[in-house]
Amino acid sequence: xxxxxxxxxxxxxxxxxxxxxxxxxxxxxxxxxxxxxxxxxxxxxxxxxxxxxxxxxxxxxxxxxxxxxxxxxxxxxxxxxxxxxxxxxxxxxxxxxxxxxxxxxxxxxxxxxxxxxxxxxxxxxxxxxxxxxxxxxxxxxxxxxxxxxxxxxxxxxxxxxxxxxxxxxxxxxxxxxxxxxxxxxxxxxxxxxxxxxxxxxxxxxxxxxxxxxxxx
Amino acid sequence: xxxxxxxxxxxxxxxxxxxxxxxxxxxxxxxxxxxxxxxxxxxxxxxxxxxxxxxxxxxxxxxxxxxxxxxxxxxxxxxxxxxxxxxxxxxxxxxxxxxxxxxxxxxxxxxxxxxxxxxxxxxxxxxxxxxxxxxxxxxxxxxxxxxxxxxxxxxxxxxxxxxxxxxxxxxxxxxxxxxxxxxxxxxxxxxxxxxxxxxxxxxxxxxxxxxxxxxxxxxxxxxxxxxxxxxxxxxxxxxxxxxxxxxxxxxxxxxxxxxxxxxxxxxxxxxxxxxxxxxxxxxxxxxxxxxxxxxxxxxxxxxxxxxxxxxxxxxxxxxxxxxxxxxxxx
Numbered sequence: 001x002x003x004x005x006x007x008x009x010x011x012x013x014x015x016x017x018x019x020x021x022x023x024x025x026x027x028x029x030x031x032x033x034x035x036x037x038x039x040x041x042x043x044x045x046x047x048x049x050x051x052x053x054x055x056x057x058x059x060x061x062x063x064x065x066x067x068x069x070x071x072x073x074x075x076x077x078x079x080x081x082x083x084x085x086x087x088x089x090x091x092x093x094x095x096x097x098x099x100x101x102x103x104x105x106x107x108x109x110x111x112x113x114x115x116x117x118x119x120x121x122x123x124x125x126x127x128x129x130x131x132x133x134x135x136x137x138x139x140x141x142x143x144x145x146x147x148x149x150x151x152x153x154x155x156x157x158x159x160x161x162x163x164x165x166x167x168x169x170x171x172x173x174x175x176x177x178x179x180x181x182x183x184x185x186x187x188x189x190x191x192x193x194x195x196x197x198x199x200x201x202x203x204x205x206x207x208x209x210x211x212x213x214x215x216x
Numbered sequence: 217x218x219x220x221x222x223x224x225x226x227x228x229x230x231x232x233x234x235x236x237x238x239x240x241x242x243x244x245x246x247x248x249x250x251x252x253x254x255x256x257x258x259x260x261x262x263x264x265x266x267x268x269x270x271x272x273x274x275x276x277x278x279x280x281x282x283x284x285x286x287x288x289x290x291x292x293x294x295x296x297x298x299x300x301x302x303x304x305x306x307x308x309x310x311x312x313x314x315x316x317x318x319x320x321x322x323x324x325x326x327x328x329x330x331x332x333x334x335x336x337x338x339x340x341x342x343x344x345x346x347x348x349x350x351x352x353x354x355x356x357x358x359x360x361x362x363x364x365x366x367x368x369x370x371x372x373x374x375x376x377x378x379x380x381x382x383x384x385x386x387x388x389x390x391x392x393x394x395x396x397x398x399x400x401x402x403x404x405x406x407x408x409x410x411x412x413x414x415x416x417x418x419x420x421x422x423x424x425x426x427x428x429x430x431x432x433x434x435x436x437x438x439x440x441x442x443x444x445x446x447x448x449x450x451x452x453x454x455x456x457x458x459x460x461x462x463x464x465x466x467x468x469x470x471x472x473x474x475x476x477x478x479x480x481x482x483x484x485x486x487x488x489x490x491x492x493x494x495x496x497x498x499x500x501x502x503x504x505x506x507x508x509x510x511x512x513x514x515x516x517x518x519x520x521x522x523x524x525x526x527x528x529x530x531x532x533x534x535x536x537x538x539x540x541x542x543x544x545x546x
Contacts, residue, residue, distance in 0.1 A: 028416050037420035038413055042296055045225060073332075078270075078296035079325035082332055120328050177324045180363075182438055 003102030003151070004211035006095055010059035012207030013068055017051035019203045020044060020196065031192040034179040039080065039192040046076035046084075061101065066092035079177060080193065083117055083130065084200075090116030103141075103151040106208065110138045110158075127175035128186060130193035137162035137201050152212055155205040166190065166198035217412060217517075224415040228271045228293055235278055239543040242282045248305040250298060252278045253288040257309055263381040263390050264288070264310025267320050267374060268298040268330070272413075273434065275544035276513040280374050282542025284382040287312075290333075294413050294516070295435045297325030303333035307344050315343050315387035319377050319394050321366025322350045345391040349373050351401040351524060353462045354431025354440045367434050368476045368513040368524045369401030372536070375546065379538035393531065400527040402459045406451055407432035407439065409480065409519030430454065434478075434515050434522075448485065452492035455523045460500060465527050467501030472536055474524040475507070479514035481521055486510065489521060497525070505533055510545055 020027075020043050027040030050071040054064055065088045073085030094112035098105050114134055123129040125136070140161030144154035169191035174180045179191070221227050232252060236245050244255050258264060268290025269277045277289045287310035290298035298306075307316045316337070320326050327348070334344045349366025356363035377394030385393070407429040410419035421436045423429050428451070431439030446454070465471070475486050475493065490509050497504055505528055513522065526532070540546055 032416065032418075032420040037416045038294065038296055041225075041413070041415040042293060045293075074299055074301040077292045077299040077302065077325065077329060079323075079328055081297075081299055082325070082328040120331065121324075185438060 002212070003100040003105065004208060006062055006098050006101050007060045008058065009061035009101070009207070009211055010054065010064035012061055012204060012211070013064035014051055014054055015207055016200055016203045017047040017054075017068070019199050020047040021051075023196070023199055027192055027196055030190050030195060033189045034174065034182055034186045035177075035192060038078075039196065042076055042078050042080060043196055046072045046081065049075055062092050062095035062098065065089075065095065079121075080196075083121055083193075086116035086120055087113040090114075101208070103145045103154055106151070107138070107142055107145065110141065114138055121176070123176045126172060128169050128172040128179065128191045128194070129176055130191070130197035132169050132172065132191065133162045133165040133194040133197040133201065136165040152209050155209050159202045159205050162198045162201040166194045169194045219414060221414050224417070227414045228291060231271060231274070232278065232291055235543070242541060242543060243278070246288070246305055246309045248302055250291040250302040251288055251305045251309060252281050252291060253306070253309045254281050254283070254286070257287045258312040259287070260312050261314060262312045263314045263385060263387045264307070264312055264316040265374070265378045265381045265390060266290070266303075266306045266310045266316060266318050267370070268292065268303050268306055268318070269321055269326060270295040270297060270435075272411075272516045273513055275511070276371070279544030280371065280542050280546070282540060284538050284540040285378045285542040285546075286374055294415070297323060297329050300329040300332035300336065303329050304336045307333060307337045307342060311342055315345065317345045317347070317377060317381070317387055317390045317394065319347045319370070319373050320349065321370055322348045322362075322364060323366070343387070345387050347373065347377070347391055347394040347398060349398045349401075351398055351403040352433065353402050353404050353458055355433060355437065358462060365433055365437070366398070367403045367405065368474055368522045369398055369403050369526065371474060371512055371546070372401055372472065372524065372526045373398040375540070376532055376535040378540075379535040382538065393535065397526065397532055400532065401524055402463045403522055403524040404430075404455050404458045405432045405434065405439070405478070405520060405522040406430050406455060407436070407478065407518060407520035408445065410436060411479065411516035411518040413516070431458070432520060434513070436515065436518065448488045449492040452489045453496055456493055456496040456500075459523060459525050460497075463525065463527065465502060468503065470503045470505045470528045470533065471497065472505055472526045472528055473497065473507040474512060474526075475509045476512040476522050476524075477510070477514065478518035478520035478522065479511070480517040480519045483510065486521060493523060506536060508546070512544060512546070
């Protein structure tokens with residue numbers, strides 16, 4: 001199964017940063033409903049700082065992800081800094097030395113990121129966190145490729161599952177993080193982390209799809 | 217609302233710069249501008265005592281750096297945990313060769329960043345012990361105390377832990393006494409009005425006119441219930457009841473009391489509350505060894521108050537009496 005070039009795909013990370021910055025106010029607003037309203041602000045700060053460092057020359061996807069992970073981990077703090085920091089570092093580690101990113105490599109990348117997130121956080125599916133978008137997205141991607149679907153079809157499945165997982169958080173009661181203190185009152189609202197995670201995964205998948213279609 | 221800020225994205229940097237200029241006799245900025253340290257840190261032969269937390273709680277956390285107090289503080293964005301790097305840098309600058317103890321509050325971000333920083337320090341051969349504060353009674357039932365948030369009881373934890381270090385205690389001694397101090401603390405918050413993160417620009421929750429939120433957290437985390445605003449005496453009685461019902465202290469126990477405004481409550485109202493709080497505590501057969509009333513641990517411009525009661529034994533009483541010099545009015 002064909003893949004896309006690691007070396008030419010660093011701009012996907014810049015696209016992710018752009019989408020997060022565009023959603024700054026939206027993410028903070030939904031965070032304000034069950035958190036303290038700073039999710040978009042902190043995310044935008046970290047992602048734009050990383051975009052700044054990546055500006056200019058074309059870079060491989062793996063090193064761009066590593067830069068993003070590093071910036072989030074060292075500069076952002078909060079809980080999203082370490083969580084997304086280790087996620088992107090996990091992505092980067094799995095792609096290190098990979099020239100052509102095919103579906104199995106992409107899947108290894110996702111799994112490595114998810115493993116890293118779960119190694120520092122305690123969240124499980126159903127706890128109303130970013131895991132609710134991430135875990136089903138990876139599962140859908142794996143299931144599609146296992147069925148013999150093409151890489152782009154598997155990427156579509158990933159996007160659909162990530163957003164369905166994000167939407168599932170509306171009916172969930174937060175079990176972890178600041179919103180957990182709300183108990184039942186956290187029900188009825190999207191989880192900000194799952195929402196930003198779905199944005200990240202969609203942009204990542206769309207970027208990969210475009211690369212596979214030969215869009216420069 | 218009207219505020220004195222420049223760029224909302226840089227309020228913390230601007231705050232810390234101004235803070236260091238005001239208190240240059242006691243504090244200094246580390247190479248990392250998100251770490252404030254005691255001017256003489258590290259003190260050779262003394263266990264380093266640090267904390268860290270989100271900004272917007274001034275004078276906490278930075279105001280408790282000083283002589284016989286904290287050696288360094290990692291500074292986070294408004295209401296957001298400092299980075300692992302900042303915690304790690306605070307650990308390094310506090311390291312006087314006898315180990316470091318990090319005394320911080322129970323929040324998801326702080327737990328993760330401290331955990332990562334402890335690992336980073338361990339890689340460099342620096343052992344860092346930790347104590348997590350969980351004194352906020354309304355944030356979880358007694359059966360799940362480990363889930364409770366840390367609030368103003370952290371000040372007593374820092375004070376006792378730091379005093380122990382100054383008196384020559386080992387890292388394990390400091391950890392043990394800080395753990396005892398926070399285990400002996402119970403706190404409750406009552407909110408009357410919300411606060412606004414400068415970069416967000418609008419209040420992140422609402423409290424209707426004429427209502428109060430009982431059990432509110434330091435970042436506006438919702439409390440146990442909202443009810444019509446009562447008189448100060450009634451609110452004071454309710455707060456003492458919640459705290460002491462959870463505490464279950466034998467009659468005759470000596471306690472320290474800390475009443476902190478949340479940022480926009482006039483100081484005189486804190487004294488009005490203390491009038492009844494003092495009477496209520498004594499009416500329950502407890503003795504007040506010392507009371508602190510003022511703005512010690514705020515939440516931006518939230519209208520509200522927290523009450524912390526710490527049960528004392530001889531050791532805690534002595535540690536609390538150790539003289540300190542720090543920017544916060546302790």
